[in-house]
Amino acid sequence: MTTTEADPTPLPENDAAPASGPRHAADVAPEPTDENVWLEDIHGEEQLAWVREQNARTEELLEDAEYEAVEAGILEVLDSTDRIAMVSKRGDFYYNFWKDQEHPKGLWRRTTWESYLTEEPEWDVLLDIDALAAAEGVEWVFHGVGFLRPADGSEYRLAMVSLSPDGGDADRHREFDVESRTFVEGGFDLPTAKGNVSWLDADTLLVSSTAEGLPATTSSYARTGVKLRRGQSLADAERLFEIPEDHMLAMVAHDSTPGYERTFAVDYIDFYNRSTSLLRDDSWVVIDVPTDVNISAHRDWLLFRPQKDWDVAGVLYPAGSLLAADFESYLAGTRSLLVLFTPDAHTSLQSWSWTKDYLLLNLLRDVSSEIRVLDPSRPDSEGGWTSTVLDACPPLHDVNAYAVDDEDAGPEGNDFWLVATGFTTPTTLTRGTLGAASSGGASSGGASAGGGSEASGVASQHAEVKRSPSFFNEADYEVQQHFAVSDDGTKVPYFQVASKDLVLDGQNPTQLSGYGGFEVSRTPAYSGTMGRAWLERRTLGASSDDGAAAHSRGGVYVVANIRGGGEYGPSWHRAALQENRHRAYEDFAAVAKDLISRGVTSRRRLGCVGGSNGGLLVGNMLTQYPELFGAVSCGVPLLDMRRYTKLSAGYSWIAEYGDPDVPAQWDFIRTFSPYHLLHDGVEYPETFIWTATSDDRVGPVQARKMAARMQAMGIPNVWFHEALEGGHAGASDNRQAAALQARSNHFLWRSLAGSN
Numbered sequence: 001m002t003t004t005e006a007d008p009t010p011l012p013e014n015d016a017a018p019a020s021g022p023r024h025a026a027d028v029a030p031e032p033t034d035e036n037v038w039l040e041d042i043h044g045e046e047q048l049a050w051v052r053e054q055n056a057r058t059e060e061l062l063e064d065a066e067y068e069a070v071e072a073g074i075l076e077v078l079d080s081t082d083r084i085a086m087v088s089k090r091g092d093f094y095y096n097f098w099k100d101q102e103h104p105k106g107l108w109r110r111t112t113w114e115s116y117l118t119e120e121p122e123w124d125v126l127l128d129i130d131a132l133a134a135a136e137g138v139e140w141v142f143h144g145v146g147f148l149r150p151a152d153g154s155e156y157r158l159a160m161v162s163l164s165p166d167g168g169d170a171d172r173h174r175e176f177d178v179e180s181r182t183f184v185e186g187g188f189d190l191p192t193a194k195g196n197v198s199w200l201d202a203d204t205l206l207v208s209s210t211a212e213g214l215p216a217t218t219s220s221y222a223r224t225g226v227k228l229r230r231g232q233s234l235a236d237a238e239r240l241f242e243i244p245e246d247h248m249l250a251m252v253a254h255d256s257t258p259g260y261e262r263t264f265a266v267d268y269i270d271f272y273n274r275s276t277s278l279l280r281d282d283s284w285v286v287i288d289v290p291t292d293v294n295i296s297a298h299r300d301w302l303l304f305r306p307q308k309d310w311d312v313a314g315v316l317y318p319a320g321s322l323l324a325a326d327f328e329s330y331l332a333g334t335r336s337l338l339v340l341f342t343p344d345a346h347t348s349l350q351s352w353s354w355t356k357d358y359l360l361l362n363l364l365r366d367v368s369s370e371i372r373v374l375d376p377s378r379p380d381s382e383g384g385w386t387s388t389v390l391d392a393c394p395p396l397h398d399v400n401a402y403a404v405d406d407e408d409a410g411p412e413g414n415d416f417w418l419v420a421t422g423f424t425t426p427t428t429l430t431r432g433t434l435g436a437a438s439s440g441g442a443s444s445g446g447a448s449a450g451g452g453s454e455a456s457g458v459a460s461q462h463a464e465v466k467r468s469p470s471f472f473n474e475a476d477y478e479v480q481q482h483f484a485v486s487d488d489g490t491k492v493p494y495f496q497v498a499s500k501d502l503v504l505d506g507q508n509p510t511q512l513s514g515y516g517g518f519e520v521s522r523t524p525a526y527s528g529t530m531g532r533a534w535l536e537r538r539t540l541g542a543s544s545d546d547g548a549a550a551h552s553r554g555g556v557y558v559v560a561n562i563r564g565g566g567e568y569g570p571s572w573h574r575a576a577l578q579e580n581r582h583r584a585y586e587d588f589a590a591v592a593k594d595l596i597s598r599g600v601t602s603r604r605r606l607g608c609v610g611g612s613n614g615g616l617l618v619g620n621m622l623t624q625y626p627e628l629f630g631a632v633s634c635g636v637p638l639l640d641m642r643r644y645t646k647l648s649a650g651y652s653w654i655a656e657y658g659d660p661d662v663p664a665q666w667d668f669i670r671t672f673s674p675y676h677l678l679h680d681g682v683e684y685p686e687t688f689i690w691t692a693t694s695d696d697r698v699g700p701v702q703a704r705k706m707a708a709r710m711q712a713m714g715i716p717n718v719w720f721h722e723a724l725e726g727g728h729a730g731a732s733d734n735r736q737a738a739a740l741q742a743r744s745n746h747f748l749w750r751s752l753a754g755s756n
Contacts, residue, residue, distance in 0.1 A: 225252030320569035348569035356413030432462025471528025504599030619674035631751035641673030648699035
């Protein structure tokens with residue numbers, strides 16, 4: 001099965017990947033004085049003592065009786081046994097990873113299709129992570145599996161299981177036998193490190209790793225790809241591929257599709273530029289495309305998604321389009337490309353997935369889903385493939401289609417999953433079948449057909465399989481989409497979720513969320529947590545500024561689709577890269593201003609929340625737009641943009657933000673570095689900064705230093721909390737996730753919903 005996300009964008013044309021080798025001191029931008037650099041020792045005793053003191057202070061503030069009720073409500077949602085157990089198919093079985101109250105670390109398990117259709121499937125537990133952690137004395141966090149393709153006629157049996165000891169990005173990879181439910185004695189067992197693993201054959205792995213002395217890039221990822229034979233150590237494995245130290249990461253992988261076996265190596269130069277090579281006759285053959293054109297191979301086809309406009313033999317293909325060529329013909333030099341999708345001002349490609357005979361395109365049209373089915377066997381009038389719109393996407397919803405198993409024999413090879421969700425619509429899982437219109441299609445798995453579409457030679461029949469439970473009274477709320485106008489005139493969409501009887505008097509506690517980076521799209525999604533912890537909470541009775549009688553009201557939740565994200569494709573992302581980063585922040589501020597001008601909320605009732613790059617976003621709201629917000633919840637954030645490239649995996653994000661060691665680039669980076677934008681005499685919003693010790697992506701130190709500086713400046717109501725485990729997500733099990741979400745929501749509610 002091939003399902004591909006639409007990858008993020010490249011560097012601007014006038015930027016280049018950083019040159020190899022050290023810079024002369026005179027060429028490096030000076031570092032401002034940093035009184036808190038001592039906090040960069042993540043695991044130092046003195047530093048962790050500071051963390052524990054801060055945690056105790058914050059917990060004393062937040063963890064009152066109301067907090068406990070909020071946390072319990074969130075945990076009930078996360079631990080619900082009625083939620084959908086999403087599955088992936090391998091051979092005859094459907095695999096799932098599941099967490100609940102009894103199994104906080106989770107169960108890896110499988111079942112049959114017939115059993116999955118029942119209300120209470122019979123699950124065959126393969127690996128109990130809680131039991132494994134207890135037996136080995138390690139707080140393992142499950143990060144997925146990769147199966148070895150079995151011989152024809154055999155069932156999937158051997159898999160490499162990825163386990164993190166603390167929830168960070170570094171994993172230990174161990175060979176597991178699903179028939180015996182045990183790790184293979186004397187089998188493959190790779191030490192904990194960042195990297196990836198791919199099966200070449202039953203006795204050989206392709207590995208990218210930094211373990212056992214293998215070199216790392218400046219970004220902390222693997223520089224090499226090796227061929228590891230059974231019984232070998234990584235240090236003794238044959239090196240197949242190597243990249244320069246200042247590139248981001250190396251990856252080697254094998255496509256084991258029968259008849260199309262291929263081995264690839266990818267040099268990720270930076271987040272948006274890469275070079276892909278194919279192993280032919282023991283030599284690497286570079287696939288000839290610009291480094292900012294993302295490619296994916298599927299059987300006879302090679303697909304291309306350019307991140308910038310791409311000129312091929314005088315034909316200009318726009319950024320964000322999807323193109324196809326015959327794989328072997330393209331390698332031989334032919335440049336005949338088929339146009340499968342062309343973006344417009346309202347529509348972008350988010351991902352695609354192959355069934356046996358069709359290609360599913362997941363699109364966004366003004367941030368609502370649209371799905372098209374392409375038939376390679378039927379050319380359209382313009383030389384592409386016949387396209388059918390799948391009738392499965394209600395407005396203001398996120399719906400994604402992907403293949404069940406494109407290698408299934410018969411019509412089942414064209415089965416697909418549909419996962420649909422909306423802010424007030426619990427998630428549903430549907431299974432469908434694609435076929436020629438003349439055949440009418442058929443619903444698979446014995447389920448009755450509940451819907452379908454038929455046009456342009458493609459028919460679809462699909463029926464609901466599972467539905468998530470309701471966790472709040474969705475009928476009381478409505479979803480609206482609005483457009484704010486940014487400083488440069490750009491219209492910025494945002495979703496508003498609020499009670500149907502919302503009073504536009506500026507007194508509604510409002511939580512504004514955003515991200516705006518790395519071409520990540522923020523789409524509608526059902527959240528029982530947000531329903532319980534925010535929408536359904538009630539104020540004690542806030543008075544209006546105009547003197548109207550006080551009345552109780554619930555929360556308003558808003559998601560902003562600002563530039564830097566992927567909602568409108570690569571151009572939307574590129575518009576806020578590096579020296580144009582300010583546009584993302586202007587967009588978010590424009591949404592805040594629009595909410596205030598429409599009477600939804602006011603400065604004292606408006607809070608914002610974001611994590612990771614979203615933490616950088618709200619850090620800039622804190623420092624550049626303090627007059628708009630009453631409270632800021634800033635999670636696992638980037639905040640010190642002068643030193644971010646020297647902390648954890650920060651060097652890998654130079655393509656997004658710029659290189660602060662280059663004086664000309666530091667000149668614009670410093671304008672969005674919150675740690676350096678704090679000033680005395682400013683009335684800052686109440687601030688909660690939260691992170692995790694085990695986060696090895698952004699790391700905890702930028703959050704630590706920001707909180708320490710703000711407190712030292714005497715800024716009131718600055719709170720900090722650092723989970724001692726949980727990785728970049730800040731939580732590795734449902735209990736930790738419930739506590740994290742409860743703290744953020746309760747902080748915002750206390751700050752925004754009070755009478756003052």
